[in-house]
Amino acid sequence: MYKILPYTVAQARRLNVKVKPSIREGKKIDVYDKEGNFLTSVGAKGYLDYPTYKKLFGKKVADQRRRLYKQRHQADRKVKGSAGYFADQLLW
Numbered sequence: 467m468y469k470i471l472p473y474t475v476a477q478a479r480r481l482n483v484k485v486k487p488s489i490r491e492g493k494k495i496d497v498y499d500k501e502g503n504f505l506t507s508v509g510a511k512g513y514l515d516y517p518t519y520k521k522l523f524g525k526k527v528a529d530q531r532r533r534l535y536k537q538r539h540q541a542d543r544k545v546k547g548s549a550g551y552f553a554d555q556l557l558w
Contacts, residue, residue: 468494468509473517477556485556497552508553515557532558 467487474495478485483505484498494509509515516535520528535558536543542550 468511470495471517471521473520474515474556481552481555483552495556497556505547506549506552508549509557517557 470485470487474485478497482500484500484502485495486498488494488496488507488509490496490507492511493507494511494515496507497505499505514522514531516528516532519531536554539550539554542548543554545551
């Protein structure tokens with residue numbers, strides 16, 4: 467089970483959503499709206515994310531990985547409410 471780090475909790479608060487460890491196989495977190503309605507699941511369990519990179523390798527490596535992630539996901543991370551948007555906002 468993925469342990470949600472403080473970075474993600476803070477980002478969720480900023481977006482006015484709630485996050486819980488995902489019940490979907492292969493996903494890290496489930497995103498819920500303020501009322502508790504399921505919105506989407508984000509983050510593949512086999513991959514690291516910004517807070518994990520930062521914790522394991524330091525800020526410099528994490529910032530490089532963040533830049534590359536944002537380049538790769540340029541199109542889907544800007545569609546508000548999509549899984550790509552929440553992955554970008556909560557995990558990167």
